[in-house]
Amino acid sequence: MACTINVNLPESSYEIQIAPSTLDKLGEYMSKLELGRKVLIVSNPTVFELYGARVVNSLEANNYQVFTCILPDGESYKNLDSIKEIYDACIEHRLERSSTLVALGGGVIGDMTGFAAATYLRGINFIQAPTTLLAMVDSSIGGKTGVNHPKGKNLIGAFYQPKFVLIDPEVLQTLPEREFRAGMAEVIKYGVIWDAEFFAQMEASTHLDSIKTISPELLETIIKLSCQAKADVVGQDEREAGLRAILNYGHTIGHAVESLTGYTEVIHGEAVGIGMVAAGEMAAELGMWTKAETERQNHLIAKAGLLTHLPKINIDEIITAIQIDKKVRDGKVRFILPTQIGKVEITNEVPTDTIRSVLNNLQRM
Amino acid sequence: MACTINVNLPESSYEIQIAPSTLDKLGEYMSKLELGRKVLIVSNPTVFELYGARVVNSLEANNYQVFTCILPDGESYKNLDSIKEIYDACIEHRLERSSTLVALGGGVIGDMTGFAAATYLRGINFIQAPTTLLAMVDSSIGGKTGVNHPKGKNLIGAFYQPKFVLIDPEVLQTLPEREFRAGMAEVIKYGVIWDAEFFAQMEASTHLDSIKTISPELLETIIKLSCQAKADVVGQDEREAGLRAILNYGHTIGHAVESLTGYTEVIHGEAVGIGMVAAGEMAAELGMWTKAETERQNHLIAKAGLLTHLPKINIDEIITAIQIDKKVRDGKVRFILPTQIGKVEITNEVPTDTIRSVLNNLQRM
Numbered sequence: 001m002a003c004t005i006n007v008n009l010p011e012s013s014y015e016i017q018i019a020p021s022t023l024d025k026l027g028e029y030m031s032k033l034e035l036g037r038k039v040l041i042v043s044n045p046t047v048f049e050l051y052g053a054r055v056v057n058s059l060e061a062n063n064y065q066v067f068t069c070i071l072p073d074g075e076s077y078k079n080l081d082s083i084k085e086i087y088d089a090c091i092e093h094r095l096e097r098s099s100t101l102v103a104l105g106g107g108v109i110g111d112m113t114g115f116a117a118a119t120y121l122r123g124i125n126f127i128q129a130p131t132t133l134l135a136m137v138d139s140s141i142g143g144k145t146g147v148n149h150p151k152g153k154n155l156i157g158a159f160y161q162p163k164f165v166l167i168d169p170e171v172l173q174t175l176p177e178r179e180f181r182a183g184m185a186e187v188i189k190y191g192v193i194w195d196a197e198f199f200a201q202m203e204a205s206t207h208l209d210s211i212k213t214i215s216p217e218l219l220e221t222i223i224k225l226s227c228q229a230k231a232d233v234v235g236q237d238e239r240e241a242g243l244r245a246i247l248n249y250g251h252t253i254g255h256a257v258e259s260l261t262g263y264t265e266v267i268h269g270e271a272v273g274i275g276m277v278a279a280g281e282m283a284a285e286l287g288m289w290t291k292a293e294t295e296r297q298n299h300l301i302a303k304a305g306l307l308t309h310l311p312k313i314n315i316d317e318i319i320t321a322i323q324i325d326k327k328v329r330d331g332k333v334r335f336i337l338p339t340q341i342g343k344v345e346i347t348n349e350v351p352t353d354t355i356r357s358v359l360n361n362l363q364r365m
Numbered sequence: 366m367a368c369t370i371n372v373n374l375p376e377s378s379y380e381i382q383i384a385p386s387t388l389d390k391l392g393e394y395m396s397k398l399e400l401g402r403k404v405l406i407v408s409n410p411t412v413f414e415l416y417g418a419r420v421v422n423s424l425e426a427n428n429y430q431v432f433t434c435i436l437p438d439g440e441s442y443k444n445l446d447s448i449k450e451i452y453d454a455c456i457e458h459r460l461e462r463s464s465t466l467v468a469l470g471g472g473v474i475g476d477m478t479g480f481a482a483a484t485y486l487r488g489i490n491f492i493q494a495p496t497t498l499l500a501m502v503d504s505s506i507g508g509k510t511g512v513n514h515p516k517g518k519n520l521i522g523a524f525y526q527p528k529f530v531l532i533d534p535e536v537l538q539t540l541p542e543r544e545f546r547a548g549m550a551e552v553i554k555y556g557v558i559w560d561a562e563f564f565a566q567m568e569a570s571t572h573l574d575s576i577k578t579i580s581p582e583l584l585e586t587i588i589k590l591s592c593q594a595k596a597d598v599v600g601q602d603e604r605e606a607g608l609r610a611i612l613n614y615g616h617t618i619g620h621a622v623e624s625l626t627g628y629t630e631v632i633h634g635e636a637v638g639i640g641m642v643a644a645g646e647m648a649a650e651l652g653m654w655t656k657a658e659t660e661r662q663n664h665l666i667a668k669a670g671l672l673t674h675l676p677k678i679n680i681d682e683i684i685t686a687i688q689i690d691k692k693v694r695d696g697k698v699r700f701i702l703p704t705q706i707g708k709v710e711i712t713n714e715v716p717t718d719t720i721r722s723v724l725n726n727l728q729r730m
Contacts, residue, residue, distance in 0.1 A: 080445065091516045096693050119484070122511060122522045123604075146487065151456045157487045158523060239488075328461050 003224055007141060007231045009161060009238050016141060016165040016227050018220070023054050023168040026102070026129060027062030033163055035125050036098030039064045040089055042113040043104040044073040047131050050174055055104055055129065067093040071109070075263035078108045078148050080156065086116035090124075100125040100163070106132035106179070107139035107268065111157070114145030118160035128165040132175055133183025134269050136167045137190075137226035142234040142247075148263070152324050153255045159239055169223055172211050177305075180211050182269025184304035185250070187222050189276060190229040192297055193249045196342030198225045202300060209305030246344050249336040250276035253359070256321035260313050273306035274362070281358045282350055283337040293341055310362040318359060319352065368589055372506060372596045374526060374603050381506060381530040381592050383585070388533040389419050391467070391494060392427030398528055400490050401463030404429045405454055407478040408469040409438040412496050415539055420469055420494065432458040436474070440628035443473045443512050445521065451481035455489075465490040465528070471497035471544070472504035472633065476522070479510030483525035493530040497540055498548025499634050501532045502555075502591035507599040507612075513628070517689050518620045524604055534588055537576050542670075545576050547634025549669035550615070552587050554641060555594040557662055558614045561707030563590045567665060574670030611709050614701040615641035618724070621686035625678050638671035639727070646723045647715055648702040658706055675727040683724060684717065 002019035017029065030039075039059055043052060048070055059066045069089035071082050086101070095101075103113035103126065110128050117126035128140035146157020172180065191199030201221065207213035214222075230247070237244040254275030258266050266274070277298055284294045298308050322333050332348035333355075339345055367384035382394065395404075404424055408417060413435055424431045434454035436447050451466070460466075468478035468491065475493050482491035493505035511522020537545065556564030566586065572578035579587075595612070602609040619640030623631050631639070642663055649659045663673050687698050697713035698720075704710055 080449065084445065087514060087521060091514060091520065091689060094689055094693070115484075119480075119511075119521050119523055121520060122509065122524055144487065146484075149452060149456060155456065155486060156452060156484050158484055159487055324456065324459055328459070331459075 005227050005231050008235045012161040014164055018167040018223055020170045024058050026055055026166055027058035031062050035100045036096055037065050038095050038099040039102055040067045040069055041102045041104055042069045042109055045070055046073055047105045075108055080147055082112055083116050090120045097121050097124055102127045104129045107135045110135050110140050111145050114160050115157055118145055118158040125163050128162045131171045132179050134186055136223055138186040140165050141230045153259050177210055181209055181305040182267050185269040185273040185306055187226050188300055189249050190226045192338055193246050193344045194229045199341050208303045245346050246336050249344055250279055252322055252335055253278040256318045260317055270307055273301050277308045278358055279337055282354055285354055289338050289340055315359050370592050370596050373600045377526040379529055383532040383588055385535045389423050391420055391531055392423035396427050400465045401461055402430050403460050403464040404467055405432045405434055406467045406469055407434045407474055410435055411438055412470045440473055445512055447477055448481050455485045462486050462489055467492045469494045472500045475500050475505050476510050479525050480522055483510055483523040490528050493527045496536045497544050499551055501588055503551040505530050506595045518624050542575055546574055546670040547632050550634040550638040550671055552591050553665050554614050555591050557703055558611050558709045559594045564706050573668045610711050611701050614709055615644055617687055617700055618643040621683045625682055635672055638666050642673045643723055644702055647719055650719055654703050654705055680724050
């Protein structure tokens with residue numbers, strides 16, 4: 001069953017198409033967008049081997065001239081050197097302002113492709129074809145693009161919207177289970193920050209931790225409601241002047257955790273899961289929501305097979321790391337904290353002592 | 366005499382303030398803009414030694430916390446490595462989304478500072494304090510930011526507007542004469558593409574080739590009318606969907622010339638002068654304007670002390686270089702050609718033979 005979600009923005013609205021077996025239709029969809037003939041597909045070896053031929057064939061059948069740029073897989077390659085490789089491919093194949101970059105892969109590929117598209121010739125077209133759950137429900141939508149700096153995640157980047165997002169849920173069948181579970185962290189996030197009913201639907205499911213045990217109907221609902229939540233929020237605040245910051249729920253501690261573990265020991269979604277547990281505990285500590293709601297959230301995170309305690313990291317290093325995050329304003333660290341399932345508030349009034357004691361407790365668990 | 370020009374844009378209008386001896390007032394002007402407390406001044410050793418203290422003092426007197434990032438001087442350093450140095454300084458001093466980068470220098474410093482501001486934390490504030498004629502009348506206005514790629518000029522970049530532009534014409538007294546003449550190329554450009562009366566005013570002046578011999582009144586007029594022309598054009602077409610392309614008059618051949626001579630033998634403004642001569646000759650060759658108008662233009666360029674012939678460069682290399690320029694669309698090179706003094710047209714129908722013969726003639730001169 002196909003479904004289209006509109007991301008409505010002042011200058012650059014676009015469609016998210018969600019439908020199984022549509023990867024072969026990318027060329028057809030693109031034809032409607034009046035783009036130039038040249039297309040550079042950016043992907044990684046694993047994804048390109050699985051799905052590259054289908055995308056290339058679809059584009060060539062629609063008269064596009066197709067080139068490829070295959071980058072090494074993993075968050076540790078999300079840096080300016082990889083961006084340079086994309087630039088070099090763009091120049092080698094003489095991409096023009098009307099040309100298009102297609103991101104075929106997960107969040108790392110999507111973020112880098114978007115940043116290269118934003119900055120090559122001061123901006124060319126780009127399209128997202130996400131192949132991980134996390135990229136489908138989160139990073140492919142909303143125009144946050146960029147790379148990491150050795151000192152912190154996503155410190156370099158730009159707001160730059162794709163022209164189109166194509167989500168083919170069937171490709172999740174080949175996604176490693178760990179990656180699937182990591183994506184579920186962002187899905188649960190939408191339940192906590194935006195949609196209590198969606199949260200309850202996930203609570204009602206016996207399993208949440210594997211693509212094998214989740215019904216196709218629930219999977220479709222998960223992708224659809226997550227994309228809708230993201231589109232709603234971004235549509236109201238594209239550049240994160242206010243509301244959009246709620247999407248960073250779990251990310252303040254999360255970014256520090258993944259950065260301090262080298263982006264591989266704890267991957268992004270797993271770190272966000274831990275960050276949500278930490279934010280929930282802080283909110284309970286500060287009396288912003290009930291202990292019972294903390295437990296509901298933590299239980300759902302655990303049901304998705306995600307960590308709910310803090311791995312062995314020096315707590316002082318976490319405190320330092322969150323102070324150079326993008327979310328700092330006038331030296332104060334900003335947290336998104338829940339007030340009930342489906343609602344959050346933005347605050348920069350969390351005492352460092354509270355942060356420290358919550359983190360200590362999460363490490364002792 | 367002070368004068369304010371408004372750049373009116375849909376999302377990010379700003380003021381250009383033109384007034385002698387105002388560098389010391391930067392902090393005061395900034396106070397009205399409600400920016401964060403942290404300011405990073407990006408400059409080069411020559412300019413910073415001359416004017417750094419005045420700017421720092423002015424900012425500190427207005428309660429800003431000031432940091433500096435001094436980059437080596439010259440177009441050859443306008444690359445991603447220099448951008449990384451700015452990022453490192455931003456991170457070292459923990460700049461936040463509300464912080465500001467101040468570009469104190471010429472076009473190279475302005476373009477790089479703007480690009481770093483556009484891409485650090487997905488965009489922080491920036492302010493232009495141009496110290497060369499070229500930067501005052503052209504590069505500091507309009508939001509084109511970026512760096513060069515070994516294969517071509519400004520291939521990497523973003524559209525990103527400053528919050529404010531402060532032009533203190535007095536600083537031109539310390540500008541090397543060669544740099545001043547190079548700036549005059551862009552000034553003459555505005556006469557040819559936009560303002561026939563301004564062109565005639567410059568024709569009426571006995572001297573145009575030195576800051577020492579131009580009257581303060583004419584200098585003020587030059588800066589004011591140039592900024593106004595640029596603001597008019599950019600206000601109508603910020604992202605270069607159409608009209609704005611006329612500002613590239615002389616730049617198609619110009620970019621190739623400066624790139625193929627390593628950015629130092631022929632500097633940007635000088636290359637633009639040669640590019641305007643070439644474009645004028647092409648227009649005459651194609652019967653788009655008169656030979657007499659070509660002569661008027663070339664005479665004014667020569668009066669500004671600029672080259673009107675092509676240095677020793679392989680013509681085939683120029684032809685190849687213009688084909689990877691940003692101005693290419695569907696493989697066709699786009700030229701801006703004059704139809705009369707004060708008016709230009711955009712065309713991608715210049716036969717390669719015409720380009721080649723005009724360039725050959727310009728080299729034999």
